Amino acid sequence: MDYDLEDATHPLEQADIKRAQDALKNDPFILHHKEWQAALNQMLKMGVRIEQQAFAKHGLNYVLDKYLPDKLRKKQFLP
Numbered sequence: 001m002d003y004d005l006e007d008a009t010h011p012l013e014q015a016d017i018k019r020a021q022d023a024l025k026n027d028p029f030i031l032h033h034k035e036w037q038a039a040l041n042q043m044l045k046m047g048v049r050i051e052q053q054a055f056a057k058h059g060l061n062y063v064l065d066k067y068l069p070d071k072l073r074k075k076q077f078l079p
Contacts, residue, residue, distance in 0.1 A: 001046075002070075005057065009048035020044055035078050 012020075020040045023030045030036045043050050055062050071077050 001042075005054040006048075009054050010051070012043070012047050012049055016049060017044065033079050039078060 020043060024037060024040055030040065052063065055067060
């Protein structure tokens with residue numbers, strides 16, 4: 001959402017949806033961390049896979065030059 005990756009994503013497959021739903025119901029780690037629950041619910045809502053490869057649309061160094069520094073500066077990362 002924050003990095004203009006809509007055209008670089010792939011739709012969720014039924015197996016992805018099932019895995020996410022199962023994790024939301026049964027995985028002790030996910031059940032303990034609300035941030036992960038929110039991320040999985042957002043993925044399900046958007047209907048797309050969350051993959052780092054999508055950043056390649058911005059160039060090979062985008063993750064190092066932009067994405068990671070942003071995450072570290074804003075402290076927006078999952079536990």
